Amino acid sequence: MASSEARRRDRLARMGTSALPRSTPAEERLSAAGILGFVDAVESGGLELHSFMLARHGRVVAEGWWHPYSADRVHMLHSVTKALTATGVGLAIQEGLFALDDPVLAYFPEKAAIAASANLRAMTVRDLLTQCSGHDRGTSGSQWRSITTSWIDEFLRIPVPHVPGTHFQYSSATSFMLSALVTRTAGVPLHDFLVPRLFAPLGITSVRWDIGPESINPGGNGASATTEDLLKLGVLHANKGMWNGHQILSESWVEAVGQGAPGRPYGLHWWALPGRPGFYAFGAFGQYAFVLPEHGLSLAITGAVPGSISRPDVGIPPLVWEHLPKILAGPDADPDHATELADRLASLLLSIAPPSVAAGCAEAIHGVRFEASPNEPGVVAATVRFDGSTRCQLVLETAAGTHAIDAGLLGLCVEGETTLPGMGLHHGYDPGRLATMAAAGWSAPDTLTINCQYVETAFRDRFVLTFGSEHLVLERTVNVNGGTTSLPAIRLRRWP
Known part of the structure; x- marks a missing residue:
């Protein structure tokens, strides 16, 4: 226990004042055995995780990295990036740059010749955020990544067969247009817009974000960050937009973020599945930011889970929901569980070396x-x-x-x-x-x-x-x- 605690203190010292405060499961009325059970279930299920951080009331109670992943490394987030985009949109709306029910094309008047469809002209910011743009097919980030011409033009060429607001279709193209909208109205890429408004107040310093044509961040993907900086985004939302006594995001925005609807398992660019607690951001192959405001919990995970690329409800989420009641069961009667959890999280290992069974040539x-x-x-x-x-x-x-x-x-x-x-x-x-x-x-x-x-x-x-x-x-x-x-x-x- 002493050695794992010493390693933890050393890492926090190296991270400086931007680190979240640390606590223990018992101090935050959580079960160390329940957390350990979740880790056991992940590994016994053959699900490859790279990192895991759990916080309650903004205090980290459990954290671990499967070596060679580590706390100081960034990790590609894939569509968890959409949660950053949503936050940027929320901040832009707070500043009056545009409104939820504004038509998207009102901010791109020079594109009128391309935007001939009535449905396209009716599409609003809200429709983009809720993934109810009217499209009947999704666009993956990988489809546009090699295109060097205008992605705005690519978006406007996508058919819009449904009346916006009436049909759910997940797509990274809508996320891109949200990023383009912030860039058009703020005059800077979304990443730069977020630096003074989100990253600096939260002490987020690690975010890298690809930049596409016309100096627009992709919006739906392309961001990388450390697990702790990802967790901070979850903590902000779990605390209803408040950070160290300052209201960064409006409470009403955070409430709307986590409100899905029948036939629409999406709030404002976060997944909000009916019958499931809280809401979460999901990225291909097992990247997650879970927010459970009712319990003051936030959880950040990175990994490599086959089959999870387009299914936000498989792999890790069912295990989170299954083990959540056990984690919330309260402090353990047996203090050895805390020691066992700390030692386990300090010794996580991803096996890379292939077996060598013969002398080679x-x-x-x-x-x-x-x-x-x-x-x-x-x-x-x-x-x-x-x-x-x-x-x-x-x-x-x-x-x-x-x-x-x-x-x-x-x-x-x-x-x-x-x-x-x-x-x-x-x-x-x-x-x-x-x-x-x-x-x-x-x-x-x-x-x-x-x-x-x-x-x-x-x-x-x-x-x-x-x-x-x-x-x-x-x-x-x-x-x-x-x-x-x-x-x-x-x-x-x-x-x-």
């Missing part, structure tokens, strides 16, 4: 260049180099350049970074440079497996390299994705 293939015929992933050549018995480096040449991944051997993990593009495996994201933690092992004398965790995202690639006397077969797969999770195997020839 490192000496025979060290530094050998293998060239590929034209292939769909665009790999030109591959080389593996070994640094003694404990490290190796995979070098892939593509049309975009030469990229390397450093990995440990014999159960060791190596931290680094890579420029290797996702090539369609990372939900359309290719940020240019990715932080990595990678490990390799010989699954057979001729087969090297490299697992590469991109530790600021949900993604983990597996490279399987099978060597012959004159060739190499390269396979690449990913743990989660919005599309395919594997690329076609590539056969490369030894050169010269």
